Amino acid sequence: MHSSDDQGRFRNIRKKKRLKKRKGKKYYSSKNHSIEHVIGFLGNPNVGKSSLFNELTGSHQHIGNWPGKTVEKKEGHFILADEYFSVIDLPGTYSLSGRSDEEIITEEFIVQERPDLVCVIADAMRLERTLYLALQAFELTDKVAIIVNMIDVAEKHNLEISRKKLASLLGVPVILVSALRDSSLIELKKFIYDAIHTDKYDFHPAKILYSSKIEAIIRKISEQIADRKVLKEYPVRWIAIKLLEGDNWTRSELSKEFDLETLLKTLEEIKEKESINPKVEIAKTKYSGLHTIVTQSVKGDLEFKETISDKIDKIVLHPIFGYPILILIYALFFFISFSISSPIIEGMSYLLNLFAEYIRSLMIQSSSPEIITSFVVDGIIAGISAFLLFLPLIIIFYTLVAIMEDSGYLARSAYLMDRFMNKFGLQGTAFLSIVMGFGCNAAGILATRIIKNPKDRIRMIVSLSFIPCAATLGVIAFITGIFFEPWKASLIMLGLYAFSIFLTLISSSILRLFMEKEEPLPLILEMPEYRKPILKNIYYLTWSRAGVFVKKAGTFIFSASIFIWILSNLPYGVSPEFTILGYLGKVFSFITYPLMGLSWEMIAPLVFGFAAKETIIVALGVIYASGDLKTVLLNLWSLPQVISFLLFQLTYAPCFATIAAVKSETNSYKWSLFSILWPLFLTTLITTIVYQILRLIV
Amino acid sequence: MTKALIDVKAGEKVDIFSINAGFKAHNFLADLGIHEGEKVRVVKNDYGPIILEVKNTRVAIGRGLAQKILVK
Ligand SMILES: Nc1nc2c(ncn2[C@@H]2O[C@H](COP(=O)(O)OP(=O)(O)OP(=O)(O)O)[C@@H](O)[C@H]2O)c(=O)[nH]1
Ligand SMILES: [Mg+2]
Numbered sequence: 001m002h003s004s005d006d007q008g009r010f011r012n013i014r015k016k017k018r019l020k021k022r023k024g025k026k027y028y029s030s031k032n033h034s035i036e037h038v039i040g041f042l043g044n045p046n047v048g049k050s051s052l053f054n055e056l057t058g059s060h061q062h063i064g065n066w067p068g069k070t071v072e073k074k075e076g077h078f079i080l081a082d083e084y085f086s087v088i089d090l091p092g093t094y095s096l097s098g099r100s101d102e103e104i105i106t107e108e109f110i111v112q113e114r115p116d117l118v119c120v121i122a123d124a125m126r127l128e129r130t131l132y133l134a135l136q137a138f139e140l141t142d143k144v145a146i147i148v149n150m151i152d153v154a155e156k157h158n159l160e161i162s163r164k165k166l167a168s169l170l171g172v173p174v175i176l177v178s179a180l181r182d183s184s185l186i187e188l189k190k191f192i193y194d195a196i197h198t199d200k201y202d203f204h205p206a207k208i209l210y211s212s213k214i215e216a217i218i219r220k221i222s223e224q225i226a227d228r229k230v231l232k233e234y235p236v237r238w239i240a241i242k243l244l245e246g247d248n249w250t251r252s253e254l255s256k257e258f259d260l261e262t263l264l265k266t267l268e269e270i271k272e273k274e275s276i277n278p279k280v281e282i283a284k285t286k287y288s289g290l291h292t293i294v295t296q297s298v299k300g301d302l303e304f305k306e307t308i309s310d311k312i313d314k315i316v317l318h319p320i321f322g323y324p325i326l327i328l329i330y331a332l333f334f335f336i337s338f339s340i341s342s343p344i345i346e347g348m349s350y351l352l353n354l355f356a357e358y359i360r361s362l363m364i365q366s367s368s369p370e371i372i373t374s375f376v377v378d379g380i381i382a383g384i385s386a387f388l389l390f391l392p393l394i395i396i397f398y399t400l401v402a403i404m405e406d407s408g409y410l411a412r413s414a415y416l417m418d419r420f421m422n423k424f425g426l427q428g429t430a431f432l433s434i435v436m437g438f439g440c441n442a443a444g445i446l447a448t449r450i451i452k453n454p455k456d457r458i459r460m461i462v463s464l465s466f467i468p469c470a471a472t473l474g475v476i477a478f479i480t481g482i483f484f485e486p487w488k489a490s491l492i493m494l495g496l497y498a499f500s501i502f503l504t505l506i507s508s509s510i511l512r513l514f515m516e517k518e519e520p521l522p523l524i525l526e527m528p529e530y531r532k533p534i535l536k537n538i539y540y541l542t543w544s545r546a547g548v549f550v551k552k553a554g555t556f557i558f559s560a561s562i563f564i565w566i567l568s569n570l571p572y573g574v575s576p577e578f579t580i581l582g583y584l585g586k587v588f589s590f591i592t593y594p595l596m597g598l599s600w601e602m603i604a605p606l607v608f609g610f611a612a613k614e615t616i617i618v619a620l621g622v623i624y625a626s627g628d629l630k631t632v633l634l635n636l637w638s639l640p641q642v643i644s645f646l647l648f649q650l651t652y653a654p655c656f657a658t659i660a661a662v663k664s665e666t667n668s669y670k671w672s673l674f675s676i677l678w679p680l681f682l683t684t685l686i687t688t689i690v691y692q693i694l695r696l697i698v
Numbered sequence: 699m700t701k702a703l704i705d706v707k708a709g710e711k712v713d714i715f716s717i718n719a720g721f722k723a724h725n726f727l728a729d730l731g732i733h734e735g736e737k738v739r740v741v742k743n744d745y746g747p748i749i750l751e752v753k754n755t756r757v758a759i760g761r762g763l764a765q766k767i768l769v770k
Contacts, residue, residue: 095729129731129753246721283728284735304711304739304751319745415758418747427760428747522719522760523747524726529756 036084037196040109042137043121044130045092046528048149050074051179052121053089054540056188080189088115096136097245097279100452104249110140111233116196121147124154124161124176127294128287134170135286138205139238145173145195147188152178159300166297173201206293210285213274217244221263230257243267245279309408309529316412326416329409330435333400338473341393348392352385371572375565378622383561386614387554393470394549395542397439402541406533410435411525418523424505425512427451427523430460434504437467440549441654442661444469449665453521461662462675463507465654466682468500471613475649478617482630483642496650503651507682549657556657560611561618567607568622576623581607585623595688596648597641597695606648612655640694644687652683703740703748703759703767711739712769719766730757738769 043049057076074089090109091102110118120137122130127148137144146166154161167174175191177184194200209215221240230253231239242250243260244267254260271278316325356377363373404410410432418428429450437444444464451457468476476496480489567581576582585604592598605619617629624632637645653676654662663672700715714736717724731753732738742749747758759767 094726097725097729126754129755132729132731245725277724279725280728280733283731284733287731287733287736304754309756310741313742313749317742317746317749322746415746418758418760419745422760422762521722521726522763523758524723524730524760524763525747525758526730527749527756527758 036086037117038113038115039085039087039192040106040113040115040118041087041089041121042106042118042133043090043092044094044123044126044133045526047092047121047123047126047130048179049092049121050089051537052147052149052177052188053087054536055179055185057087078189080193083193085189085192088113093133095133096140097247107140110137116143117192118144119147119192120144121149124148124150124159125157127161127298128290131170131290131294132283132286134172135206135208135290138172138207139241140235142203142205144203144205145175145191145201146170147191148174148176149179151176151184152180154300157300159298162297162299166293167201169206169293169297171202171204171206173203206289208286208289210282213270213276214244214278214281214285217267217270217278220266224263225254225258228254228257230254241282245282307529309527312530313412313527316409317415322416326413329404330413333404334438337393337397337400341396344392345389349385349389352381352388356381356385371569374569374572378569379562379565382565382618383558386561386612386618387558390471390549390614391546394439395546397470398443398542398545399538401436401439401545402538403533405541406531406537408528408530411527414523414525415527421505424509426456426460426505426508427521429523429525430456430508433460433464434467434501436545437464437469439470439545441465441467441469441658443545443549445658445661445665446545455515456521458666458671459508459511459515461665462671462678463504463511465658465675465679466500466504466507466651468497468650469613469655471655472650474614475616476646479633479642479646482633483637483639492646496646499647500650503682503686507678556612556655556660560608560615560656563611564608564615564619564622568619581619581623595684596644596691597638598644598648599641602637602641602645606652609649610653610655612657613649616649639698640691643694644691647690648683648687650683651679653680700768700770702765703769704743704761704764706740706743706769708740708743711737713737715768715770717767719763723763730755732757 041049041053053074053076057078075086076089077084077086079085088109090106093100093102093106096103096107109115118137118141120131120134122134131146134144134146148161148163148166151161161176163174163176173191173195175188177188210218218237218240221243222236225239226236228236228239231250239250239254243254243263251260251264270276316322318325359381360373360377363376401410404413413435414428414432416428417431421428421430429452430448432450433444433447435444436447441464444467445461448457448460448464451460473493476493477489480492483489484492564581567584568576568579570580571578581604582600584607585600588603588607589598589600592603593600601620601623604623605616608615608619620633621629624636659672659675662675663669666672703712703714706712714732714734716734717727717732719727727733732750736752739751740748741751741756743764747760748764750757750759
């Protein structure tokens with residue numbers, strides 16, 4: 001499979017125009033297969049696009065039930081008759097209006113990359129809605145084929161779809177498939193092959209004629225821009241429609257060459273006089289055309305019926321019962337994540353310790369220098385262990401998220417949380433990024449892509465580091481376990497979690513005050529049907545997120561551990577106080593001690609927390625090297641200090657992996673820097689207040 | 699007689715008369731087939747966002763937006 005991570009490239013195409021255009025339609029790839037074809041997969045969210053893509057290419061990465069979540073560009077291939085078919089899984093989108101990154105990516109792909117075939121995937125049960133995208137694609141290119149998926153569901157509902165009728169009305173090849181059937185797969189490959197190679201199929205996409213007023217304007221614009229130099233690759237009719245719809249990009253591109261003032265003015269006048277909204281008119285005409293096409297080619301009862309999903313929703317989305325159910329499901333979700341993973345982690349930790357000590361004894365026997373032995377065992381092996389010990393929790397956590405997602409519950413929790421999130425100027429969808437952030441903040445930041453408003457998204461990205469990730473939880477559990485009885489420890493943990501969610505939302509609200517207001521985008525969210533989660537889907541969904549942790553955090557945790565070793569061991573042989581780490585801690589403690597009671601021994605480990613939170617406990621162990629860490633801490637830390645430490649470490653700063661994610665998602669150094677300074681400031685403020693009050697009371 | 703979508707009871711089928719939402723929201727709704735002249739069914743309307751049935755899909759719409767949609 002050709003998984004390429006060039007989203008950034010795609011996002012910037014409009015500015016850079018870096019995409020190399022192919023000469024002719026086919027190009028020759030190197031090795032065994034002489035001919036390569038490029039196929040684009042296009043479709044509404046939830047039509048089974050990824051499922052088909054994975055079945056076809058065998059590269060399974062991202063299948064789920066969350067509308068609009070596939071934002072990465074995904075490439076795979078299959079081989080038929082010794083020819084190489086490269087398939088691009090385009091992001092799930094409802095339309096091609098050029099509003100969002102996803103839509104821009106798709107349009108650019110069709111026009112600039114000139115795929116040999118654009119396959120629009122439709123849902124047999126929702127033909128009208130899912131074919132809308134096909135009509136838009138028709139305006140960009142002729143080479144469109146329609147794949148009607150979920151035909152198994154349609155058969156269950158006794159819907160009879162006439163493939164021939166649909167094909168002749170739409171003017172392009174049509175195939176009926178089900179991603180669940182092996183036979184469909186073979187047919188689909190052959191269909192794609194034939195569509196490219198033979199003249200078995202016609203490509204005369206149905207042309208939508210708009211009302212005479214709209215057509216007159218389209219004609220007028222078309223004449224004016226007929227011999228343009230900009231946007232040459234785009235069909236003139238398409239550009240005209242875009243201008244009419246009020247698309248900013250086509251407008252600004254064209255105004256480089258033309259004086260559009262007069263044209264736009266007449267456009268506005270017509271809109272005023274006729275009181276029409278061209279965008280809506282155009283959508284309406286497409287939909288009414290589709291209605292005719294679909295009624296002519298589908299036999300069966302299309303009337304509204306209450307589905308099983310509707311019945312489940314009566315309970316799950318109930319205004320009163322919905323919330324206890326939500327709390328129960330999430331409580332269960334966290335409980336299962338932690339209770340399954342903790343024995344695994346303990347077992348692994350025991351084995352890794354044995355291994356480390358074994359290596360140490362081997363190295364001592366072979367009389368290698370003490371400093372080397374320490375570097376290998378306390379630096380390298382400790383680093384690898386820290387990383388491995390986090391895998392079980394992360395994997396189980398994201399498996400459970402994937403189950404909720406594929407079953408359709410995740411969308412419901414966004415629904416239920418919408419009113420609450422509105423109070424903080426956010427939509428219910430933002431809640432999902434918080435959920436993801438509890439595993440690994442970096443993965444949570446990637447999940448903010450479902451937030452459609454760019455400013456809302458940035459607010460959420462820089463606020464997400466207030467969410468304690470799984471690693472922070474390890475620190476909380478360790479510290480509360482020392483100082484409090486189990487029930488108190490659990491309560492404190494819950495309190496800290498609630499506090500952090502509160503901080504995240506407050507942070508986002510504060511930031512909103514300082515950000516330019518933009519048109520709020522209200523929640524508009526498709527509620528997918530409940531489906532029994534499919535094992536394969538869960539598997540690849542989990543990996544797509546746990547992979548973020550493995551790739552990003554893995555490297556950081558490992559290098560951080562070596563970094564810790566250097567800071568805390570050099571100059572070699574001195575007591576911790578006089579190492580580089582000791583000095584660093586002391587410098588910071590000039591500020592942190594009077595404000596928050598954090599001594600140098602307490603603050604130095606947090607320096608490493610920057611690199612990776614999971615190393616905080618290791619660093620504490622190194623600093624308080626004299627005896628058992630638990631007893632030492634119990635004797636040395638006062639209660640206000642313990643609380644202060646817990647509060648401060650909870651939110652003081654994102655780790656490097658998270659900062660890297662902020663950088664790649666916002667593409668801004670300013671925001672990346674802000675994402676470090678802002679939590680540091682807010683946390684210091686809050687911890688100082690709490691500590692000073694506690695000192696007076698206790 | 700027109701009223702806001704938010705005042706429509708669950709189970710009722712109504713004609714959309716006008717949508718007074720912002721540019722982006724208006725366009726997004728149009729793309730989903732929720733536009734003036736279209737018939738939609740309210741599936742759920744109690745505490746949270748309203749759920750509509752349109753072209754055999756269920757779409758949740760924030761209550762604020764539902765106030766700005768007038769139906770017949
Ligand atoms: N019954 C049935 N279910 C299907 C079929 N194809 C896909 N599904 C299920 O439909 C759901 C959505 O499938 P995806 O492949 O994630 O859909 P998608 O179009 O990629 O969705 P986004 O990634 O959200 O854009 C999954 O739960 C699939 O298991 C099919 O042919 N029949
Ligand atoms: Mg997908």
